[in-house]
Amino acid sequence: MPSTIIFIVGPTAIGKTALAVKLAKKVNGEIISCDSMQVYKGMKILSQAPGLAEKRSARHHLVGSLDPEKEYNVADFRKKATKIIEAIIRRKKIPIVAGGSGLYVKGLVDGLFPSPKADLKFRKSMETIALKAGSGKLHEKLRKLDPESARLIHPNDRRRIVRALEIYNATGRTMTELKSQTRGLRDSYDIKIYGLIKPREEIYASINSRVEKMFKLGLVREVRSLKRVRLSRTAKEVLGYKEIAGYINGDYDLDTASVILKRRTRRFAKRQLSWFRGDRRIEWIDLGKTSTLAAVRKIAREVK
RNA sequence: GCCGAGAUAGCUCAGUGGUAGAGCGCUGCCCUGAAAAGGCAGGCGUGGCAAGUUCGAUUCUUGCUCUCGGCA
Numbered sequence: 334m335p336s337t338i339i340f341i342v343g344p345t346a347i348g349k350t351a352l353a354v355k356l357a358k359k360v361n362g363e364i365i366s367c368d369s370m371q372v373y374k375g376m377k378i379l380s381q382a383p384g385l386a387e388k389r390s391a392r393h394h395l396v397g398s399l400d401p402e403k404e405y406n407v408a409d410f411r412k413k414a415t416k417i418i419e420a421i422i423r424r425k426k427i428p429i430v431a432g433g434s435g436l437y438v439k440g441l442v443d444g445l446f447p448s449p450k451a452d453l454k455f456r457k458s459m460e461t462i463a464l465k466a467g468s469g470k471l472h473e474k475l476r477k478l479d480p481e482s483a484r485l486i487h488p489n490d491r492r493r494i495v496r497a498l499e500i501y502n503a504t505g506r507t508m509t510e511l512k513s514q515t516r517g518l519r520d521s522y523d524i525k526i527y528g529l530i531k532p533r534e535e536i537y538a539s540i541n542s543r544v545e546k547m548f549k550l551g552l553v554r555e556v557r558s559l560k561r562v563r564l565s566r567t568a569k570e571v572l573g574y575k576e577i578a579g580y581i582n583g584d585y586d587l588d589t590a591s592v593i594l595k596r597r598t599r600r601f602a603k604r605q606l607s608w609f610r611g612d613r614r615i616e617w618i619d620l621g622k623t624s625t626l627a628a629v630r631k632i633a634r635e636v637k
Numbered sequence: 638g639c640c641g642a643g644a645u646a647g648c649u650c651a652g653u654g655g656u657a658g659a660g661c662g663c664u665g666c667c668c669u670g671a672a673a674a675g676g677c678a679g680g681c682g683u684g685g686c687a688a689g690u691u692c693g694a695u696u697c698u699u700g701c702u703c704u705c706g707g708c709a
Contacts, residue, residue, distance in 0.1 A: 345673075370673055380673080408670045436672050445669055485667090490676040493668080500670095508669085515669085565671095572673045596662075601673055607666060 335523045336422045337636050340367075341431040342438055342609055343529030344602040346539040348625060350383050352529065353431035355629045357391035360429075360636060363421045365394045365414050367432025367441070370571045372399040372410075375562070378547050378555045379573045401559065401568040407440040408450065414441055415518070427636065435608035442524055444517025449503035459495045468494060479507035527632055528615040530606075535621060540598045544591060553577055553587075572598055 339362065341353050353364050366372065370380035372395050377384075382396050394417045399405055414437075418428040430441065463471055468491040475494050476483035478501050486493045497508045504511070518524060531539075556577040564574070573594055580590035609615060618628045 368673085369671090404671080406670045407672075411670095434672060436669070436674095440669065443669090448670065451670055487667080487676055490667090492671075492675050496670080512669085567671055567674085570671065570674055574673095598673080600663095603664085604668095604672090604674095608668075608672090611666090 335521060337427060337523045337525060338418060338518060339427060339429045339632065339636060340438060340442070340524065340526040341429060341529065342367075342435070342526060342615065343433060344536055344605040344609075345381070345433055345598060346543045346602070347529045347531055347536060348620060349431050349433065349529055350381075350387060352625050352628060353429050354383070354387050354391045355625060356632055357427075357429055359629055359633045360427050362427035362429040363392040363394065363424075365417055365421075365428060365430045366396045367410070367414070367430045367434055367437045368395070369405060369410070369434045369437065369567070371396050371432070372405055373397065373401045373568050373571070374399065375401055375559060376555070376568070376571055378550050378552050379559075379571045381543070381547075402563050402565050404451075404565045404567045406451070406567065407436055408445060410434075410437050411440045411445060418518070433605050435605060438526075440517075442517050442519050442526070444515045444520075446508075446511040446513075446515040448500050448508075448511055452499050452503060455499050455502055456495055459498060460491075463491055463495075471495065471498065474498060479509050481509040482507065524614070525632075525636060526612070526615045527628075528609050528612075528617045529628075530617050530619050531621045536602055537599055540602060541595050544595045544598060547573070548587075548591065553581070557581060572601060 339356070339360075341349050341356070343349055356362060357364055364383075366383075368380065370376060371382040373380065374397050376382070377397065383393055387393070388396070395410070395413060414430065418430075421428045430438070432438070459471060469488050471491065471494045472483060472486070472488040475486070475497050479497060482497045483494075486497060488494075500506070500508050500511065552573060556574060559574065560578060560581070569575075576590050576594040576597065579585055579593075580587055585593075618631070620628065623631075
């Protein structure tokens with residue numbers, strides 16, 4: 334019998350952490366944060382990382398452990414999470430992967446094909462070409478090397494075009510060739526994915542009040558202290574950093590910063606919903622109809 | 638009170654005598670080393686209200702209402 338791994342996914346501000354903590358207590362589990370920002374140190378408020386109380390009630394992994402000057406990406410997450418999951422299973426506990434980074438969930442469950450790490454120099458040189466000749470030029474280049482990938486990537490999607498070229502540049506093989514070599518957790522574990530959902534208006538209301546709360550907790554102070562650090566390319570992308578930095582730099586007032594941050598967070602939630610919605614493996618739990626506690630009981634029953 | 642400007646998409650605004658567009662927002666989708674990122678698609682809206690001119694008015698004329706600016 335393969336071991337079970339539980340995934341808790343869903344949009345931001347829906348209560349994944351709260352549910353995961355209760356579930357961990359109930360089934361004797363440990364939580365792995367599947368989140369591109371909660372890993373970082375010094376971004377507690379920005380990343381909505383689990384607090385002290387939550388960390389005391391259940392063991393958390395990949396939360397507040399990485400230096401914000403360091404980069405982080407799906408591959409890093411996958412490598413670390415896989416090791417942690419194996420260790421948890423050895424301890425005879427249940428791994429609970431909780432988070433909203435859709436790509437990270439996919440990378441872990443379905444795997445990533447073997448591909449080289451980011452080559453920033455190469456990217457820069459491609460960007461220069463795109464700047465001069467347009468990204469259509471790069472797309473054309475890709476079409477000659479890897480027509481299948483070119484077909485899947487839109488001519489305006491420069492990042493993906495560059496990545497596909499980068500892979501070929503580093504390995505001499507096309508993305509299409511490499512894709513066939515993908516292996517993930519689903520090949521050796523029993524994967525259960527639960528998706529948390531609520532009516533859209535409720536999600537948006539939670540986002541708005543959460544942002545208000547972030548300000549009260551000292552969001553501006555946190556961004557000020559992060560501005561003193563050389564944030565990595567990836568850490569800089571946390572929602573709220575640029576928005577608050579704009580206020581600190583005097584580009585607009587605090588009210589505007591709040592409006593922008595709420596809007597960008599709503600858009601983020603929307604993209605998360607769109608990402609998860611299509612995955613047939615997800616069992617949806619409507620927190621508008623079911624209480625967190627009832628949901629925990631239901632999941633506990635199903636994984637026993 | 639007088640003078641001027643304006644009233645068009647949720648917001649900011651273009652434009653036209655043959656019933657309308659842009660940016661942002663919003664909605665949907667895509668997603669493999671930046672993913673809290675990036676990309677794609679979607680616009681019937683009592684054209685402030687009423688009347689007049691006209692084959693036809695959102696566009697011209699008049700009145701009214703409201704908003705903004707200036708002068709008192």
